[in-house]
Amino acid sequence: MTTREPRYDILFEPVKIGPLTTKNRFYQVPHCNGMGYRDPSAQAAMRKVKAEGGWSVVCTEQVEIHPTSDITPFIELRIWDDQDLPALARIADAIHEGGAIAGIELAHNGMNAPNLYSREIPMGPSHLPVAPDSIDPVQARAMTKQDIVDLRRWHRNAVRRSLQAGYDLVYVYAAHGYSVINHFLSPKYNTRTDEYGGSVQNRMRLLREILEDTVDEVGGRGAVACRIAVDEDYGPAGIGRDDIQEVLGSLGELPDLWDFAMGSWESDSLTSRFGPEGSQEEHVAGLKALTSKPVVGVGRFTSPDAMVRQIKSGVLDLIGAARPSIADPFLPNKIRDGQLEKIRECIGCNICVSGDQTMSIIRCTQNPSMGEEFRRGWHPEDIRKRESDAKILVVGAGPAGLEATRALGVRGYEVSLIEATRNLGGRVTSESALPGLSAWNRVRDYRELAIESMPNVEVFRESPMTAEDILEFGFEHVLVATGSQWRNDGVGRWHTTPIPIAADAQVLTPEDLFAGRRPTGRKVVVYDDDHYYLGGVVAEQLAADGYDVSIVTPAAQVSSWTSHTFEVTKIQRRLIEKGITRRTETVLMSAGAGSVELASAYTGETSSVDADALVLVTARLPKDSLLQELTGAQQAGRLTSVRGIGDCWAPGAIAAAVWSGRRAAEEFDQVLPPNDEVPFPRETTQLIDLEVLRG
Ligand code: ADP
Ligand code: SF4
Numbered sequence: 100m101t102t103r104e105p106r107y108d109i110l111f112e113p114v115k116i117g118p119l120t121t122k123n124r125f126y127q128v129p130h131c132n133g134m135g136y137r138d139p140s141a142q143a144a145m146r147k148v149k150a151e152g153g154w155s156v157v158c159t160e161q162v163e164i165h166p167t168s169d170i171t172p173f174i175e176l177r178i179w180d181d182q183d184l185p186a187l188a189r190i191a192d193a194i195h196e197g198g199a200i201a202g203i204e205l206a207h208n209g210m211n212a213p214n215l216y217s218r219e220i221p222m223g224p225s226h227l228p229v230a231p232d233s234i235d236p237v238q239a240r241a242m243t244k245q246d247i248v249d250l251r252r253w254h255r256n257a258v259r260r261s262l263q264a265g266y267d268l269v270y271v272y273a274a275h276g277y278s279v280i281n282h283f284l285s286p287k288y289n290t291r292t293d294e295y296g297g298s299v300q301n302r303m304r305l306l307r308e309i310l311e312d313t314v315d316e317v318g319g320r321g322a323v324a325c326r327i328a329v330d331e332d333y334g335p336a337g338i339g340r341d342d343i344q345e346v347l348g349s350l351g352e353l354p355d356l357w358d359f360a361m362g363s364w365e366s367d368s369l370t371s372r373f374g375p376e377g378s379q380e381e382h383v384a385g386l387k388a389l390t391s392k393p394v395v396g397v398g399r400f401t402s403p404d405a406m407v408r409q410i411k412s413g414v415l416d417l418i419g420a421a422r423p424s425i426a427d428p429f430l431p432n433k434i435r436d437g438q439l440e441k442i443r444e445c446i447g448c449n450i451c452v453s454g455d456q457t458m459s460i461i462r463c464t465q466n467p468s469m470g471e472e473f474r475r476g477w478h479p480e481d482i483r484k485r486e487s488d489a490k491i492l493v494v495g496a497g498p499a500g501l502e503a504t505r506a507l508g509v510r511g512y513e514v515s516l517i518e519a520t521r522n523l524g525g526r527v528t529s530e531s532a533l534p535g536l537s538a539w540n541r542v543r544d545y546r547e548l549a550i551e552s553m554p555n556v557e558v559f560r561e562s563p564m565t566a567e568d569i570l571e572f573g574f575e576h577v578l579v580a581t582g583s584q585w586r587n588d589g590v591g592r593w594h595t596t597p598i599p600i601a602a603d604a605q606v607l608t609p610e611d612l613f614a615g616r617r618p619t620g621r622k623v624v625v626y627d628d629d630h631y632y633l634g635g636v637v638a639e640q641l642a643a644d645g646y647d648v649s650i651v652t653p654a655a656q657v658s659s660w661t662s663h664t665f666e667v668t669k670i671q672r673r674l675i676e677k678g679i680t681r682r683t684e685t686v687l688m689s690a691g692a693g694s695v696e697l698a699s700a701y702t703g704e705t706s707s708v709d710a711d712a713l714v715l716v717t718a719r720l721p722k723d724s725l726l727q728e729l730t731g732a733q734q735a736g737r738l739t740s741v742r743g744i745g746d747c748w749a750p751g752a753i754a755a756a757v758w759s760g761r762r763a764a765e766e767f768d769q770v771l772p773p774n775d776e777v778p779f780p781r782e783t784t785q786l787i788d789l790e791v792l793r794g
Contacts, residue, residue: 102436102437103435103436103437106404106407107407107434109407109411110123110403110406110410110418110431110434111124111435112124114155114393115393116156116200116268116324116355116356116393117319117321117322117323117355118319118321118322118355119321119322119355121155121156121200121417122198123153123155124155124406124410124416124417124418125153125154125155125417125418125420125431126155126156126395126417126419127146127156127157127158127199127419127420127421127424128358128397128420128421129158129160129161129202129204129270129272130158130160130421130422130424130425131160131161131173131175131454131455132145132160132454132461133174133454133458133459133461133470134174134461134470135160135173136174136175136176136183136186137174137782138460138473138781139186139187139189139190139782140189140473140782141460141470141473141474142176142190143189143190143192143193144193144472145469145473146159146190146193146194146197147193147196147472148197148472148478149197149199149424149428150193150194150196150199151197151428151429152427152429152430152431152432153429153430153431153432153435154428155199155200156199156200156202156268156417157199157200157201157202158201158202158203158268158270159187159202159203160175160176160204160455161204161205161206161272161277161278162175162177162178162203162204162205162261163175163177163178163206163207163208163212164178164179164206164253164254164257165179165250165253165257166214166216167212167214167217167219168207168209168279169212169214169215169216169217170208170211170212170213170232170233171213171214171215172215172458173455173456173458174458176190178205178257178260178261178264183260184260184264187203187260187261188265191203191264191265191266195265200267200268201265201267201268202266202267202324203261203264203266203268203269204270204272204326205254205258205269205270205271205272206272206277206278207250207279207280208278208279209221209222209223209278209280209281210222210223210224210227210229210230210239210282210288211229211231211233211276211277211282212229212233213229213233213235214237215235220237220239221237221238221239221240222239222240222242222250222279223240223241223279223282224241224279224282224288224289224290224291224295224296225239225241225290225291226238226239226240226241230276230288231276231363232276232277241291244293247305250279250309251309251312254271254309254313255312255313258312258313258316258317259316262317262320262321266321267322268321268324268356269313269317269321269322269323270323270324270326270358271309271313271323271324271325272326273325273326273327273328274326274327274328274358274360274367275360275361275364275367276331276362276363276364277364280305281327283295283302283303283304283305283306284302284305284327284338284346285302285333285337286302286336286337286338286342287336287337289302299341299342299345299346300345300349302342303349303350306325306327306346306350307349307350307353310325310350310353310354311353314354322355322356323354323355323356324355324356324358325350325353325354325358326358326359326360327346327358327359328360328361329343329362329379329382329386330343330361330362331362331363332361332362332363332366333362337362340382343386344386344389347386347389347390348389351390351391351392352390352391352392354392355392356392356394356395356417357393357394357395358394358395358396358419359379359382359383359394359395359396360396360397361379364452365668367379368421368449368452370447370448370449370664370665371447371448371535371536371537371538371539372447372534372535372536372666372669373535373666373669373673376398376401376402376405377398377399377400377409378398379396379398380398380409380414383396383414383415384414387414387415393416394415394416394417395415395417396409396415396419397419397420397421398419399420399422399423399445399447400418401423401426401430401442403434403439406418421451422447422449422451423444423445425445425451425461425463425466426443426444426445426463426464426466427442427444427445427465427466428466429479429480430442440548442545443465443466443479443545444465444541444545445465445541446464446465446538446539446541446542447538448464448539448664448753449663449664449665449666450462450463450464450664450754451463451469453663454470456662456663456664457663462754463754464752464753464754464757465541465545465757466479467502467754467757467758467762468761473780474779474780474781475778475779477765482506482509482510482765483510484510484511485510485512485768486768487768489512489513489575489576489739489768490512490513490514490515490574490575490576491507491512491513491515491578492514492515492517492569492572492574492577492578493507493514493515493516493517493577493578494517494569494579494580494725495518495519495525495581495582496516496517496518496523496558497524497525497526497527497746497756498524498525498526498527498542498543498546498745498753498756498760499525499744499745499746499747499756499757499759499760500518500525500578500744500745500760501516501523501525501542501543501546501547501550501760502546502757502758502760502761502764503580503744503760503761503763504516504546504550504556504558504760505546505550506760506761506764506765507767508549508550508553508556509549510764510767511555512555513555513556514555514557515556515557515558515574516550516557516558517559517562517564518558518559518561518562519561519562519563520560520561521560523546523547523558523560524542524543524547526582526746526753527539527542527543527753528543529609529610529613530613530633531543532613533637533639533640534643535636536636539753542753542757565725566725566728566729569725569729570732570737575738575739575740576738576739576740576741576767577729577738577741578742578763579723579741579744580745580747580756581722581723581726581747582722582745582746582747583720583721583746583747584719584720584722585608585716585717585718585719586608586715586718586720587600587606587607588600589626589628589687589690589715589717590717590718591628591629591718592628592630592653592717593686593700594628594686598687598688598689598690599688599689599690600689600690601689601691601692603691604690604692605619605620605711605712606712606713606714607712607714607715608715608716609633609637609716612637612640612641612714618641618712618714619712620711620712621645621646621647622646622647622649622711622712623641623647623648623649623710623712623714624648624649624650624695624713624714625638625641625648625650625713625714626650626651626652626687626714627650627651627652627654627657627658627716627717628652628687628716628717629717629718630652630654630658630659631658631661631752632664632666632670633716634650634716635650635657635661635670637714637716638657638679639674639677639679641714642677642678642679643677648677648679649679649680650679650680650681650682651682651685651686651687651697652682652683652684652685653684654683654684655684656670656671656683657674682697684699684700685699686698686699686700687713690710690713693710693711694707694708695708695710696708718750719746719750720750721746721747721748721750722746722747723747723748725747726741726747726748729741744756744760744763745760
């Protein structure tokens, strides 16, 4: 075991949180995961891995305390009644088994809960449409005094049940716009004229009452944390610095810990494209001085030096993390053991967030085991040892090939990784050169570094391989990771057959741009029928290169899928700031020399637009000719196994390519069940006993 540098010792000091004492300063703050009440055992396994990785406190996501706090369709945990306790207890037990303090974030979503499942009427401080996340056609009603009494009782019940389920640390949640307490604090939402509205003292009354109730109910058997919005991001209309200072001045000593968060989840979880590590510091600095209680905050921290600076400069006592703990559940232990080069740094892409946003189990670009701990038994650090002396060839060093090589290397196989170009990383290397995406290189760097130190892995660069080369070298097992290529014929989601493109039209694809080619002329139209980030980023690059850029998309917003990564609004703003014209709800129909024909996505009405060049970001084709040839060779008995992975099997997100590489490595030498069986265990609904129900 390597020893760490003494300057990081401060990160391993214990911190007292009420009656609890942490083993270090690493704190996994509550974070959503798309598992919630539907996949509790999956969540238990995921949280346990983080506890094993050295996080001293591991928390759940927000836990709905009552049917009036139902944020369907999102899937979070629930503590509506005792029926929910076995699932919650399983998670708490798993966190304890991993060696961490178990925290639970109790939440009443107030006017953010459309209650689509329970059909209860949403409740908030004022008569207002549900907000901020929901745009369902329903209004919240202003809570009466009796509602407040009820809410306080529901919260107490949830606190009692939390302790019953085994949690050590209970949250009062007043952040992210996901909490009725937050709505009461906010001048934007709270327009009451009674003692719960108006002055800051009045707006914090509900927070005070619920904190007092919680402290009372916990009764010293655990600790009480308060997660609070330090800036609502609404300017003077919302909670701001003065408000939060007054809250801390009045209530600073009530809970055992303060957890500072930005006003919305979106502004708390900035992607690396839109904010650097530690971007919350300006909002949090100085607040710790207003309380004697420990404070935790986040900042996509992956650098131990940045963490030490936050502690030493008195900004934070505990280093909070959601995403860095997802990308590397073993981050604390790696710092503890002086293994900084082994840290799998979060790239800030928010694919993890997209799990919650699409109500599916969390995944992570950097950590393919995220979400697979329970059902597939994958672990972020360990993988079972090799089961044969097989030698494996991996062709292509993009994210899929790199991850397969790394994971097979850890298993102990002899692996040869062959790459056509000088650089490893494939699309990651190309795309990370685009504006705002430099952190994405970490996908390559982590794996390249890991592979370099493996004596059983050889890397050959600038070695394009044909099927005959591979067969001549006598490789028996081949993983083909040759990637994909952007189409130049307009085929994508809208057009599923090629569009008319004149022979003298200037058409480029992202690969042309990666290769350094630039359009001749000034006016460029980028056509985005892919809807993830690349169209928008390519437009930004071309604008930076001095072109007059328009971006056309059939969707209502450019890069519309990035609503799931919290970027879509920021992307529109950036495109506007860069002077890029957005033509949304518009389809590209054909391209000629000097112009393109567009049509309304709704009426089909056409128009012609001047364009010296057209850049198509529509869809990709797998580069699978090598795979096909080798599959033929295998069928002819010239190879033992061949498998396509990543984009050459089916183009997708980088996260999918990494996952695919990991899967191939996990499944090597494994006898797989027939593919008409569900490939993993899952939890199904427990049927109610009808006899008992009917009495
Ligand atoms: P993925 O996302 O599936 O990992 P990428 O497109 O990022 O795919 O990477 C594919 C890599 O495979 C690229 O670096 C490319 O240069 C390399 N490659 C493609 N064809 C060959 C080949 N025939 N021999 C060696 N390397 C190849
Ligand atoms: Fe970080 Fe992306 Fe992984 Fe989320 S998905 S933890 S942002 S690397």
